[in-house]
Amino acid sequence: MGTPLEIDRELIESFVDDATEALHAFEAATIALRAGQRSELLEELFCVAHNLKGASMCIGIEPFGDFMHRVEDVIQCMINGGVRHNERVVQVLLSAQRCMVHWVSSLLTSPIFVPDTAALLQDLNSLVGDGHILSSDRLISDQHESEQDIPDEDEEDLQALFEMHRRIYEEGLRAQEELERGTGRDSDERAAAVSGSPESSLRFASRHRNAPQRSQETLRISAQKLDELVQLISELSIHQGIIQEARRGDELPSKAAAHALQLSHKLVKDIHSKALELRMQPLSGLMQKLERNALDLAAMQGKRVKVILEGSDVQFDKTVIDKISDPLVHVIRNAVDHGIEPYEQREAEGKHVEAILRISAIQDAGAVSIVVSDDGRGMDEQAILAAAVRKGVVSPDAQLSSDQIKKLIFVQGISTAPKLTEISGRGVGMDIVMRTVQSLRGRIDIASALGKGTTLTISLPTSLSIIDALVVRVRDARYAVPMSELTEIIDLSRYPIERAGKGGFILSLRGEVIPVEALADYMPTSSCDSVRGKFLVAGQSNRCPALLVKDAGQSVAFAIDRIVSQQQIVVRPLSDQLDGLQGLRGCTILGDGEPGVILSLPELARTYFSSAGGE
Amino acid sequence: MTDIHHLLDDDARFLLFRIGGQLYGTPLLGIREVVEPQEPKPIPNTVSFFSGVINLRGQVVGVIDLRKRFGCEALPVPRRALMVFATESGPLGALVDEIESVVKIPAAKIESKAVIRTQVPADYFIGIGNQDGRLISLIDLNKVLGTEELRVSSAIRE
Numbered sequence: 161m162g163t164p165l166e167i168d169r170e171l172i173e174s175f176v177d178d179a180t181e182a183l184h185a186f187e188a189a190t191i192a193l194r195a196g197q198r199s200e201l202l203e204e205l206f207c208v209a210h211n212l213k214g215a216s217m218c219i220g221i222e223p224f225g226d227f228m229h230r231v232e233d234v235i236q237c238m239i240n241g242g243v244r245h246n247e248r249v250v251q252v253l254l255s256a257q258r259c260m261v262h263w264v265s266s267l268l269t270s271p272i273f274v275p276d277t278a279a280l281l282q283d284l285n286s287l288v289g290d291g292h293i294l295s296s297d298r299l300i301s302d303q304h305e306s307e308q309d310i311p312d313e314d315e316e317d318l319q320a321l322f323e324m325h326r327r328i329y330e331e332g333l334r335a336q337e338e339l340e341r342g343t344g345r346d347s348d349e350r351a352a353a354v355s356g357s358p359e360s361s362l363r364f365a366s367r368h369r370n371a372p373q374r375s376q377e378t379l380r381i382s383a384q385k386l387d388e389l390v391q392l393i394s395e396l397s398i399h400q401g402i403i404q405e406a407r408r409g410d411e412l413p414s415k416a417a418a419h420a421l422q423l424s425h426k427l428v429k430d431i432h433s434k435a436l437e438l439r440m441q442p443l444s445g446l447m448q449k450l451e452r453n454a455l456d457l458a459a460m461q462g463k464r465v466k467v468i469l470e471g472s473d474v475q476f477d478k479t480v481i482d483k484i485s486d487p488l489v490h491v492i493r494n495a496v497d498h499g500i501e502p503y504e505q506r507e508a509e510g511k512h513v514e515a516i517l518r519i520s521a522i523q524d525a526g527a528v529s530i531v532v533s534d535d536g537r538g539m540d541e542q543a544i545l546a547a548a549v550r551k552g553v554v555s556p557d558a559q560l561s562s563d564q565i566k567k568l569i570f571v572q573g574i575s576t577a578p579k580l581t582e583i584s585g586r587g588v589g590m591d592i593v594m595r596t597v598q599s600l601r602g603r604i605d606i607a608s609a610l611g612k613g614t615t616l617t618i619s620l621p622t623s624l625s626i627i628d629a630l631v632v633r634v635r636d637a638r639y640a641v642p643m644s645e646l647t648e649i650i651d652l653s654r655y656p657i658e659r660a661g662k663g664g665f666i667l668s669l670r671g672e673v674i675p676v677e678a679l680a681d682y683m684p685t686s687s688c689d690s691v692r693g694k695f696l697v698a699g700q701s702n703r704c705p706a707l708l709v710k711d712a713g714q715s716v717a718f719a720i721d722r723i724v725s726q727q728q729i730v731v732r733p734l735s736d737q738l739d740g741l742q743g744l745r746g747c748t749i750l751g752d753g754e755p756g757v758i759l760s761l762p763e764l765a766r767t768y769f770s771s772a773g774g775e
Numbered sequence: 776m777t778d779i780h781h782l783l784d785d786d787a788r789f790l791l792f793r794i795g796g797q798l799y800g801t802p803l804l805g806i807r808e809v810v811e812p813q814e815p816k817p818i819p820n821t822v823s824f825f826s827g828v829i830n831l832r833g834q835v836v837g838v839i840d841l842r843k844r845f846g847c848e849a850l851p852v853p854r855r856a857l858m859v860f861a862t863e864s865g866p867l868g869a870l871v872d873e874i875e876s877v878v879k880i881p882a883a884k885i886e887s888k889a890v891i892r893t894q895v896p897a898d899y900f901i902g903i904g905n906q907d908g909r910l911i912s913l914i915d916l917n918k919v920l921g922t923e924e925l926r927v928s929s930a931i932r933e
Contacts, residue, residue: 391833391834394833395832395833637816637817682819683819683820684819684820732834732835734835734837735837735864735865735866735867736863736864736865737837737864737865737867737921737923737924737925737926738818738821738837738925738926741818741819741820741821741926742820743819743820744818744819744820747828747835748835749830749833749835753830754816754830755816755827755828755829755830755835756816757816757818757819757828
């Protein structure tokens with residue numbers, strides 16, 4: 161083996177990639193261990209640890225391999241029944257995992273990086289030595305003391321025992337590996353003979369049956385390559401459209417050509433949607449991260465929390481997952497830090513001492529709701545209001561609804577926490593959470609009952625890049641409107657429309673008075689003049705469609721000239737220079753290959769209400 | 776001055792184009808491609824010289840009408856061509872009357888000290904190139920377009 165400095169950079173990168181994924185699996189299995197010791201989980205942990213050890217040794221990162229070996233020992237003992245699973249074991253394994261993640265990621269910048277693992281090793285060794293350390297009902301409160309519990313003399317004995325244990329297995333493993341290299345899988349029996357441990361050989365057998373399957377489950381693909389592929393397919397489908405036009409114009413009279421064309425049209429469409437699906441990922445990774453954060457924080461604060469994950473197979477666009485990840489972590493930490501009461505308080509209030517934090521993802525048409533709910537102390541509206549008044553955000557005599565008060569937590573600087581904690585420290589406050597969600601076209605709802613808990617519902621569109629849209633014509637231009645933003649499409653000619661002061665128009669729909677605006681007025685281009693109220697002239701006898709949009713509970717109807725079609729469109733961002741144009745969401749290529757603009761009607765509605773309110 | 780000196784080595788090549796009879800040049804390096812112009816779709820609330828967007832092989836590309844931008848009269852029968860720049864803020868097209876040629880203009884033949892009133896920020900004005908006696912205004916169009924403000928303040932209605 162070469163010295164670490166000579167390690168090929170490519171090898172390291174590929175090791176880091178694999179190790180990151182493996183450690184992720186390690187984390188998942190460790191967390192799952194909480195639910196009860198299951199032999200397949202231990203097998204999986206062992207498998208991960210063993211593979212990582214092998215891989216790191218292979219490319220010459222020996223310190224990591226040695227550390228991995230210790231981890232492997234603990235798992236080994238668990239499999240043999242030497243260490244009984246309990247909260248402490250899980251905690252130590254998780255700390256080890258955290259350390260390894262840090263270690264692995266640091267290898268990229270410095271291949272000779274070695275973190276300080278002394279404390280961790282001591283913890284690991286103590287597990288192996290002690291067997292079962294804590295009875296399960298004393299887990300959390302005793303956890304910290306037990307780290308220093310072991311007297312020194314014992315420690316030394318245990319260390320010796322541990323070393324012996326380690327050597328035996330190391331020898332067994334080495335023999336095992338050598339045999340495998342030479343003869344393949346049927347070497348198990350011989351390995352058993354060499355290592356003298358029949359259990360271990362059985363275990364190896366099952367491990368090797370599992371290993372090849374795992375490696376074929378997923379492929380790592382760079383997001384950029386994926387985007388390029390989607391881009392190429394988009395181009396392809398546009399040319400497909402052109403050929404189709406030619407066919408319609410009788411330039412391709414052959415029947416065979418027609419057939420082939422039809423088929424290839426379908427194929428291109430399928431490829432397109434498949435390629436777009438590739439961007440979708442299950443939420444499981446993010447969920448795991450959230451669970452981990454909640455449990456780590458709870459352990460740190462001595463709270464007992466049971467995290468329930470639901471719907472982790474729900475798929476999301478990767479971009480959405482990346483963007484929502486940090487805000488969600490913040491929400492979770494908030495729930496544990498502020499929402500869930502300390503152990504003693506829960507006990508005193510007669511609540512179950514173990515708090516429940518439920519994180520669920522619910523798939524809906526075109527949207528996914530991520531619901532974070534705890535059974536903690538709930539939100540104290542009076543305290544929030546008082547904090548807001550103190551900050552000068554709300555005037556002392558303001559009359560706010562309960563919903564409005566709860567939404568105040570999204571205002572920067574408003575905090576009801578009696579003391580500042582170091583928990584957040586991520587530079588993400590609830591105001592950032594709100595902003596991120598809004599930028600993803602999502603929204604947040606809060607339900608809370610004092611003393612009973614809080615439920616935060618974050619609704620997000622599943623994909624940023626493909627949306628269902630209504631294509632409408634306004635004057636000589638076509639615009640795409642996301643279907644999810646429409647509440648209703650109405651025909652203005654069927655409602656009496658009244659003038660309402662200052663040249664505005666209103667209509668009455670099911671008892672609600674709704675202002676009517678011409679969408680054209682919001683879309684001035686240099687070539688057109690404003691034609692306010694045109695829809696009135698056109699209305700009455702002819703159909704005159706209008707799009708009903710709600711913003712903050714208020715509706716406004718935007719009159720358009722015509723509805724062209726409904727189609728799935730691929731959202732493309734406007735160039736940086738056009739980003740932030742009011743009421744525009746982005747661009748798209750419409751079905752016929754022409755570029756079109758995607759409108760954000762809620763934003764236009766907001767423009768209307770702010771200007772109407774200001775008058 | 777911005778760093779335009781890297782554009783001024785002996786091998787610097789420029790794409791020459793005409794707007795309203797006037798000859799200009801821009802570094803070839805910043806140009807992604809030159810394509811047949813299409814009719815752009817206008818975008819609301821943008822400046823008048825921003826013609827709109829086109830579909831360039833599946834990509835939505837904004838188009839600036841350089842004649843309007845430079846305040847020139849169009850040629851009676853313009854041939855028109857679209858230069859597409861890969862600017863820092865994404866691809867952006869510039870509509871011109873005519874593309875002439877690609878030429879090499881060595882640094883020695885560029886008078887960069889000339890003080891001339893132009894329509895572009897002085898920072899992006901490279902100088903006056905002398906190519907066989909023809910004087911050419913050399914502009915770093917990539918930079919000009921990439922930093923252009925295309926939005927008009929959203930004074931909607933009334």
